[in-house]
Amino acid sequence: MKVHIELIDNDDEEVVIIKCKNIDEHIQKIQQYITAHASPQMNIVFYKGSDEFYFPLETVLFFETSEDEVYAHTAEDAYRVKLRLYELEADLPSNFLRVSKSTILNVHHIYSIQRNLTASSKVQFRNSYKEVYVSRMYYKTLKFRLQGRSE
Numbered sequence: 316m317k318v319h320i321e322l323i324d325n326d327d328e329e330v331v332i333i334k335c336k337n338i339d340e341h342i343q344k345i346q347q348y349i350t351a352h353a354s355p356q357m358n359i360v361f362y363k364g365s366d367e368f369y370f371p372l373e374t375v376l377f378f379e380t381s382e383d384e385v386y387a388h389t390a391e392d393a394y395r396v397k398l399r400l401y402e403l404e405a406d407l408p409s410n411f412l413r414v415s416k417s418t419i420l421n422v423h424h425i426y427s428i429q430r431n432l433t434a435s436s437k438v439q440f441r442n443s444y445k446e447v448y449v450s451r452m453y454y455k456t457l458k459f460r461l462q463g464r465s466e
Contacts, residue, residue, distance in 0.1 A: 333345065333346065347409060350408075350409040357407060357408070359372060359387070359396055360397070361387055361395070362394060362395045362396070362397070363393075363394050368394055370389075372407075372408070373423070374389050374390075375387045375388065375421055376388050376421055376440045376443060376445060377419060377420040377421060377440075377445075377447050378396070378400065378411075378418070378420075379417050379418045379419075380418075385398060385400055385403070388445055390440070390443040390445070391443075400413075400419060404419055407419065410422050410423050412453075412456065412460055413453060414438070414447065414448075414449040414450065414457055415435070415447075415448060415449060415450040415453060416450070418447050420438065422457070422461060424440045424441055424443075425439075425440060425461065426439045426441040428449070428457075430454075434451070435449055435450050435451065436449045436451075436454055
């Protein structure tokens with residue numbers, strides 16, 4: 316494998332291009348590493364009533380929409396955020412994954428998945444009673460991401 320680095324102007328966006336014959340587990344690991352480490356940490360303000368909260372994004376189990384609002388769920392509570400789900404999806408780190416039209420979850424907190432072949436599969440989280448449903452369309456992507464999670 317060759318590695319080629321090209322310097323760019325300060326104004327240009329940095330881009331990583333991987334040229335390969337096929338996508339094997341090594342290429343997937345490289346892609347996951349770059350994705351996880353290349354993007355800056357996202358700072359989100361969480362709201363509950365008139366209070367603002369600042370805590371690590373890693374403590375969020377999932378984001379979901381409810382009645383035109385987006386909520387971030389931790390193991391203990393839920394907080395409103397002022398971003399839309401599509402904005403979160405574009406900027407969240409790679410451990411967050413869209414699993415339905417209304418939910419993005421943190422794969423690092425998944426404890427179990429109850430598979431349902433004809434409908435949505437139920438995801439349960441470690442140290443929490445909360446659960447979400449993964450639509451059939453997103454299930455395969457979630458399984459792929461979970462297989463790479465522990466590597």
